[in-house]
Amino acid sequence: MSVELKRGLEGVLVAESELSHVDGEVGKLVYRGYDIEELARGASYEEVLYLLWHGALPTREELDAFAADLAAERDVDDDVLDTIQTLADAGECPMAALRTAVSMLSAYEPEVDADPEDFDATRRKGRRLTAKIPTVLAAFERARQGEEPVDPDPDLSHAGNFLYMLTGTEPDAVSEETFDMALTIHADHGLNASTFTALVIGSTMADIYSSVIGGIGALSGPLHGGANQDVMEVLYEVDESNKDPVEWVKAARDAGRRIPGFGHRVYKVKDPRAKILEEKLRDLSESSGDTKWLDYTTAIEGYLTEQGLVENGIAPNVDFYSGSVYDSMGIPMDMYTPIFAMSRVGGWIAHVVEYQEDNRLIRPRARYTGPKDASFVPIDER
Template structure:
């Protein structure tokens, strides 16, 4: 029957999970029962990784051991660095470079002989992937600037260390905390396209490197991971137009333009992550250039108050404010989606291993709509 078809699997339940829950009508997101607001304000990204992977928030001793393991595994091989240099010289897209890097990480995996169903070994592999992604990404960007990569700093947390390796300067507390918070907000979000892709790959009992590489590939598509870059490009357009932001957005909506960063497949109200990043954007504006914050808030006020989009279920999503926040942190705009992947790798790993605990090969069906009873004609008679 036609009504059995669920294009895009919308509304279809395919798995149970203890990892994250989304209430799209209330604008609520939780990781293992903890509200995203509490985690963003009180935890670090390392604590959130531990929570997602181990099921509980770590004690001080557990966090110290876990963070030390991540720190010890940050370095990447000379082969990875050489490949990042070649890809940068070839003007490769950052997401494609990241996809290649993660595939290469497995070449130096110390537990490459572990059985596919050894989930503890897979988790350790996932930890190594998560630790190395920032190093590879930062090296790629340095090579694009014709500069040498910067070695990881063992005294810095994952977020601060990435900014340090990227820019060559140790970030101040506000920048480090803001980026750490952004990583927390993007760590997991239910069975989105990239997470589901990782799970499908994992359901074949392929290794965790394959699952994460597949997640990166899915996230690279413009319908999933690129909206924050689109938002920043619109902000540039407004700034370069010389128009007042309100005048610009009025004209754009009259022309029928869609403003990126509004609307979400799940949320019918303002994304809770957008609320948190809006506050961070305001804080960064108070300590620097407030132009981008003023433009984004002007757009939001017009579209919500004058156009009533929220009443229509179209509200700001996380990308609407993450773009300007990343820009204020000095991050190139084409690195926004790779940073998304850097954070979301934790969720991909968690969901893949959770699914493999009670694994069943994911194998949906499609309805055939082609011709029937075709008569074969020999090649010479066609």
């Protein structure tokens, strides 16, 4: 029987999920029924984690307890910090360092031998991972700058604490709110490549560390997690050219270059997350008095929209504005994808637990196109 080949699993349903839904035709993203714009503006990242992991938004009492438990898990063992320093000294890239550190964290997991079907234990392990990843990333960045790590502050939010550990200074209100919103809008996005990778690993009933490491590996690829850095590199190139951004884009397109940050596998209109980050970039620009990146991105978007790209389903995605937002907060470009992982780990954990609760090993097939009926010849006769 002939089975239609779906390259990249395009259009293939492999699971059902209550976690997130992407409507690419109208540009809508929801987490468990809640519109992403409402969550980004009205809920903290901790609330979103609770929603994804427990199925409902928390009460004030539930949130306080959840946030306190999360904050209590931020410390990382000195041996892990020593390894982070070694990786920084060796010039390792941040995503590779994160992958190595997360693998090492599993050695210090107090419930490492928990039953794979104890999903409460999986959530607790996931909570530890989620709490420690910001500590790992901030320590790595400081190590390669020749600075000592900053101890986490349990009194700060998940977003605020990361910025504090990264810089040694508590962030201002605009930066903390903006970063919290960035974490929220990146927390989940259906069965993207990294989430599906985590799910495949989880379907073997492997532990959550293995699933998260797999997710990190998938996210590190330039076709998935690296586009925001590509956008920022283009903006710096525009700036260094001393050209008007629209003129630069015209020349780049005439030369056959693709403008990163436009187009998405699912969205056919402007990504709702891009709308949110554009607003926050305006806030950051007003706060700092520097509107350069805002001017460049809005000019480029306006020009490409006039050229009919959006009408043809190639619209700004979340990466078009996230790089400018992070740069405005002084975050290095090669940390953008690790920050993506820092947020998306919440979605990976939620999907793995949801799938494992009604598990079936994911085992697709490939159509064989190799030779048939080959005759074996012993090695001495070849």
